[in-house]
Amino acid sequence: MPAHRRRLVPLALLAAAAAGAACSEDIEGGAACPLLCPEQNVVVLDTVLEPVVLDTTVAGYPTTGTESWLVLARDGSTLDVRPVVRFDSLTMFYSGNEPDTTIEVIDSTYVRLRIDTTFSRVTAPVTIDVFDVDTIAGDSAAAANDTSIAKERLLFRDDRLLGTITLAPDEIGDSILVPLDDAAVLDKIINQRRLRLGFRLTSSEPAELLILSREGGDAPVVRYDPAPADSEIGHLTVQPLSKTPRNQVVLAADLTDYVHVFSAPAIPAGPYLAAGNLPGHRIFMRFSIPPRILDSSNVLRATLVLTQVPAPSPEADSALDLFPRLVTAGVVVQEPGRAAFLANPPRLGFDSLRVVPSDSGEVEVEVVNAVRAWSFDPRRTAQQALILSSKFEGMRAPFAMFFSSEAPPEVRPRLRVSYSPVRTFGVP
């Protein structure tokens, strides 16, 4: 290579290095603001709307059989909740000296309940009674397709009592074993009948036990000793199972275990909305937000202002957390009970709202993410609706109340919106 070209090589390399180093863009600044940064034309308007077109209280959540916990509760005459667990297939054979030995006698029969001790409340001795609540013996066509559970409510009778246990508060751990009548259970085993157990709690003080359900991952089980004379043979465990209705498999699975609410605190009549209670109540609110806000603005804040009413609730002075949740139902789902079922999970885009049921006055629920979600739906295929549900929906009886849109104007639900109309910017 000629000398003059060799001299140019370092220069060319330097130039190539500089060019390479400049390939990455870094244009971000800000240190010179606000001096070199004129204000943007960001106009924010504050508006208070009364946008509720429909608000109501809908009950029955979680739906029957989908509870993660089975509530067994009693509070005098105001609260009486009794779960039912179905064992529609009892084990008839066991492996003893010979395989598939038919059970002819059983001993030490009990039902085991897994207890959530964190949220259960027991302050005095409690008695748990277990009843045979099977409605129709055999497997008739009517029984096979029975979807009704109403008749069971009449079967919590003394003549159907299968077992009972009384426990002091300190005797309640994470499992409770309730002994059952061996003869009654054996009769069902031998005659291939269904064993459907109903549970009732009594106590001198308000008491509530939360039993894990099949959906909760550790369902109640029935256990019995099929060969009392043979100490080598242990207990058999029977998992819960519902065979009916036979033509609806999903519903049959749901009806493996569920609760009956015999009595619960009454929600006063009037222009009120309530969330909580047993069975779980939800507040359903459907809105109509002006297009000038949804379509032509950036919504920066949306606060739903509710006026709370003191509620005749159990534990009325304790805090109750409510979850605002976005309804995902389409506009075709008009019935509020169905629409309220189709909602996002709690905590998805919203903070919880903590209230004390006995309080009154205005409370604010931040719902900007709901309004923004509606603004992203220009074809209006989704409902503009929210629900408010209790954190312990279907588990705890406390409830909170608010004035509805039928109340006097000064206490109706309102929506306070801060929004920025879309305007041009960036033109010097």
Added chain:
Amino acid sequence: MMRRIVCAAATLLASGTAAAQGTISTQGFGYPAGGLSTRAASSGGAFAEFDFASPRNPSSLLGWGRSGAYFQYDPEFRSLDTPNGSESGTIPRFPLAIAAVQVGTRGIFALSYTTFLDRTWSTRVRASQILGPDTVEYEEHVQSIGSISDIRLGLGYSLSDAVGLGIGVHGFTGNNQMLLERVFDDSVTFGRLVRNLTLGYLGTGVSLGVTWRPDPSLAVALSARAGGTLDLREGDTLVATGRVPNRYGAALRFDGFPGASLGFSVERTDWTRMGEISTSGNLVAFDVWEYGLGAELTGPRVGGVPALISLGYRTRDLPFSVTGERVPERIFAGGMGIPLAGPRVILDFGVQRASRGATAGVRERAWIASFALTIRP
């Protein structure tokens, strides 16, 4: 039925600091890249009126001599000193590309692309705003990406050995992709403000130029561009109509010293005509002068062809104000042109040191590297 019960006073909430630009050079409609080739920029723009690769004077197209192509890359390494501290950035630019075709024995036809106004910047600042009853903190990101380009169809025609004429037809086009994003610290309670906007520009112009060499050691060049209309559109909507700035240029070149050429240029641009498309009412544009002084020296031979060494100084005012003040820009430059394959393939590179301001306590400095490849097969 929904009933609106209160429409509270529409409040223009002074939102602390809402950011834009953030630099001296990108105020207004942007930074004028200058329309200078690497070689011309390296000599302070003094020879731009004579330079075939600088689309200022269409008569200079005759310098191509034959068909060819030219491509240029100019990364700028910028630093900003402010009372709040210093920051730096890197802005890659591709400010110039040309394709030239020889027409007969006397003409050169060329299509060129030049960055006319580069409006690329981004700022990110923290501030606060009142929303409902609360004052809330947010981070605001404002960004502009894009530029206005000058696309010229030019024809240079050699009237005689001493006189060349040129004419150019210009189209000014481009856009600014604007983004305004305000993100509040509490994203559950407060929604994000996001605005995207495309500002489009479309304008016209025509330029004339003449180069006269009364003596082998002396050359004079004159050029002018008459700006036509310039439309500003927001999406498909015409927002404003203004005019493309007129430009006038003149230059002298002296080749009387062996191995050295000296040049001086002056240019006037009527940027105030662009002020007509300003809608904010805050833009202050100036008609500015630019002066360039430079020298080109014969360097070492590469493959029998001498390399070219350039030195220069250029000064001008920037077209758009900072807080109403004129902002001077001073540039020292140097560079080299290396023949890679004789005179047919030339690699130019140069370095410019620019100083802008100080104004309002802010000074901007930049190293602008420049690389260009000229191919004349």
